[in-house]
Amino acid sequence: MTSQEVSDNLAMLVSVLLTEPRITGLHIDIESFLVTYLEKGTFVDSVGQHIEKLLTVLDTSGAAAIETELRYLLGRGKGLTPSGDDHLVGLLAIHAATGVVSETFIETIKLLLQSESLTTDIGKEYLLYAIQGKFSSSVVGLSSALTQKPDIYMLKPLLLELLDMGHSSGIDTIFGMLLGLLARRRKLE
Known part of the structure; x- marks a missing residue:
């Protein structure tokens, strides 16, 4: 994807999200x-500060900095799949299509999941599958569209389908995809 294509897809994603305003499970207002x-x-809340730091370490080899941000997100939030885990699943879905995170990031998350109990069993399973590039059909549909050249009419139904998942899992996963696209855009510029 070119920088312009990523920017166009980000603009489409944001335009749909603004017509369907939702707050993530970690109380992030996307707009x-x-x-x-x-x-x-400057982010005044700690969640925003950690998400911003996460975006700066995604494609680095600094395992300590990556681990700090992963420890913050893993298991954070309520539900069978906590919101922080869903953010990471969405991010990993974009990574599967674009290679936006470093190998160190993948190895660090895998090590944390396999050696410690930082999240729910279901959250851990989803993330272990996500590391392998395996996702639900809803996640695959939207991440594929966001990493190609969709039109708004194709993107909106895919986005709405994922938004309906769980209490906040859909919006949390979409927010992770948004983070992946922001990281991809920065990498291309």
Whole structure:
């Protein structure tokens, strides 16, 4: 994907999300997050600060910094698959299509999941599958569309289908995909 294609897909994703405003399970208002992030503002809440740091370490080989941000997200939030885990699943879905995270990131998350109990059993399973590039059909459909050249009419039904998953799992996974696209855009620029 070119930088322009990533920017176009981000714009389409954001335009649909703004017509279906939702708050993530970690209480992130996506519009506010984007405004702060894109304008290089300062996040006043710790969740925003950690998400911003996560975006800076995704494609690095700094295992310690990656581990710090993963420890913050893994298991964070409520539900069978905590919101932080869902963010990571969405991010890994974009990674499967674009290679946006480093091998160190993959190895660090795998090591943490296999050696410690940082999340729920279901969250752990989803993440272990995500590391292997295996996702639900809803996640595959949307991540494929977001990493190709969709039109808004194709993207919106895929997005709405995923939004309906769980209490907040859908929006949390979509937020992770948004993070993956932001990271991809930064990498290409």
